[in-house]
Amino acid sequence: MRNVQESWSANIKWSHQLHEDLLKFSGPFGQGAMLVAIKPDRIQIDHGNGQLESSAEINAFILQKLGFFVPVQSLRYWVTGLADPQYALTLIDAGFEQFGWTVQYQKFISVKGQFLPQKIHIQKGGAKMQLIIDQWAIDV
Numbered sequence: 001m002r003n004v005q006e007s008w009s010a011n012i013k014w015s016h017q018l019h020e021d022l023l024k025f026s027g028p029f030g031q032g033a034m035l036v037a038i039k040p041d042r043i044q045i046d047h048g049n050g051q052l053e054s055s056a057e058i059n060a061f062i063l064q065k066l067g068f069f070v071p072v073q074s075l076r077y078w079v080t081g082l083a084d085p086q087y088a089l090t091l092i093d094a095g096f097e098q099f100g101w102t103v104q105y106q107k108f109i110s111v112k113g114q115f116l117p118q119k120i121h122i123q124k125g126g127a128k129m130q131l132i133i134d135q136w137a138i139d140v
Contacts, residue, residue, distance in 0.1 A: 011025070011026050012024065012025055014079070016076060019039060019040060020037060020038065020039050021037070021038045021076050022035065022036070022037055022038075023035070023036040023038070024036075033048050034046060034047050034048055035048070038058065038072055038073065038076075040073075041056060042054060042055070042056050042058070043055055043058045043061055043062070043072070045065075058072065058073060059071075059072075059073075068127050069124075070127070070129075071084070071098070071099065071101060074087070074098060074101075078103050078120065078122065079117065079120065079131060079133075080116065080117070081105060081108070081115075081116060081117045083096050083098055083103075084098060087099060092104070094106070100124050100125075101122060101123070101124045102121075102122070102123045102124065103120065103121075103122050104120070104121045104122075105117050105119070105120055106119040106120065106121055107119035109133075109136075111136040111138060112138060114138070116133070116136050116138075117131075117133060118132065118133050119131070119132050119133075120132075120133075
């Protein structure tokens with residue numbers, strides 16, 4: 001299991017479609033690149049070396065890989081400034097809480113007439129994520 005106190009960073013290129021999210025993770029200078037495909041019923045990780053891993057148990061798979069639960073299916077909503085409509089939420093200053101995770105929006109930018117998050121802080125206990133969006137590419 002991964003120690004939640006560890007700190008790591010990655011560059012993420014996120015492509016969102018109606019029934020699939022593709023996340024390409026890479027470390028500094030493109031090191032350790034991997035592609036994660038999240039569909040409503042399956043997650044697949046391509047480590048880039050011919051090694052593929054896949055599971056229909058998305059939450060259990062993420063828990064096994066990271067050592068703590070990250071709501072990857074809800075992140076697709078959170079990153080766009082929305083709460084996951086399938087779950088209850090509690091409104092807080094500059095954001096909300098869902099199933100124990102605190103989501104706070106620290107900065108928004110205007111993109112094609114829409115205000116979208118640029119800086120997001122997500123936390124649950126010792127697990128913290130800081131998302132900084134460099135660029136939005138949206139179809140309107």
